[in-house]
Amino acid sequence: MPIGYKLAAEAFGPKELIRQAVRAEAAGFDFVEISDHYHPWLDNQGHSPFAWTVLGAIAARTERIELATGVTCPTIRYHPAIIAQAAATLALVCDGRFTLGVGSGERLNEHVVAQEVPPASTRQAMLGEALEIIRQLWRGGYQSYEGKYLSLSDARVFDLPETLPRIAVAAGGAKAAALAAELGDGLFATEPNERIVSGYRTAGGDGPRYAEVAMAWAPDEQTAADAALDTSRWAVTGWKVMSELPNPVNFAAATGTVRREDILEQFACGPDPARYLAAARPYADAGFDHLVMQNAGPDPDGFIDFYERELDKPMRELLAH
Helix, strand or coil, rough: CEEEECCCCCCCHHHHHHHHHHHHHHCCCCCEEECCCCCCCCCHHCCCHHHHHHHHHHHCCCCCCCHHHHHCCCCCCCHHHHHHHHHHHHHHHHCCCCCECCCCCHHHHCCCCCCCCCCCCHHHHHHHHHHHHHHHHCCCCEEECCCCCCCEEEECCCCCCCCCCCCECCCCCCHHHHHHHHHHEEEEEEECHHHHHHHHHHHHCCCCEEEEEEEEECCCHHHHHHHHHHHHHHHHCCCHHCCCCHHHHHHHHHHHHCHHHHHEEEEEEECCHHHHHHHHHHHHHHHHEEEEEEEEEEEEEHHHHHHHHHHHHHHHHHHHH
8 A cells, every 4th residue: 555745835845845755755655745725724834835846846856756736626726727737747747656636625725816715515516627627638639618617718738648647536525526436536535434435436436545644743742742733733623614714814713722632632643653553544444545644743854764664664564454
């Protein structure tokens, strides 16, 4: 089972993210996945560089490790024609090591272009149209499209790789899982929900299934949990909150009552490898086969060293069963 490292673009600047990706490759990770945001979740995270520039630089600095967006919204802030071009170019630059992870988006990032951010059901329908446009452009030649929400006029992506990037579609329920099966090449999720995987498979999906595992490494549990509480407490709010709040200040207000105990319930914290293996097991049991280590601890180098020294082998043994 491939194991990935999450590049937290809300928490680090572009050069640091590139450095971490190079280290992740040396440590044995199979892929890196980067969030594609305009804003961080909280102001004190302090960063949000342009993910596609970072990915291009990582492609030039690495040889083996695969790359993925986790995830891009190709509907409002980006038109799908732009993402079709960007993904095709990146696939060429990295010699086919790229997976395009897509989702219906969060208000946090999409409202910045001063367009209406519609309800979640409409965003999902827009995502379906966006995927149709991307697929159409990747067939080559000039293409046009007229949908209910999105359109395309005489557009052509001139530089296409021989092997197109696979598309992993984010899903939190049955409808999105069915969309992933119909128009995607894989599934992306953030919770160990077997029903999402079974819905994807029932709808005909047979591609890779990505999931993020929340963790926070530090030499002691309290330091790890406090770091996650400071910068990543938004993660405990759930998708209905995460998809709708418009700015970091709103997330700060919405998470003011989150406690260290809440973090410890959802994050594997501290120096004990057994905690991390226990956190990963439900995802493997649910049917996910590409797991992303999402570290919210204060020391990324310490986490990568810990993973290479103490976690890589037992994690792979766990996931092989």
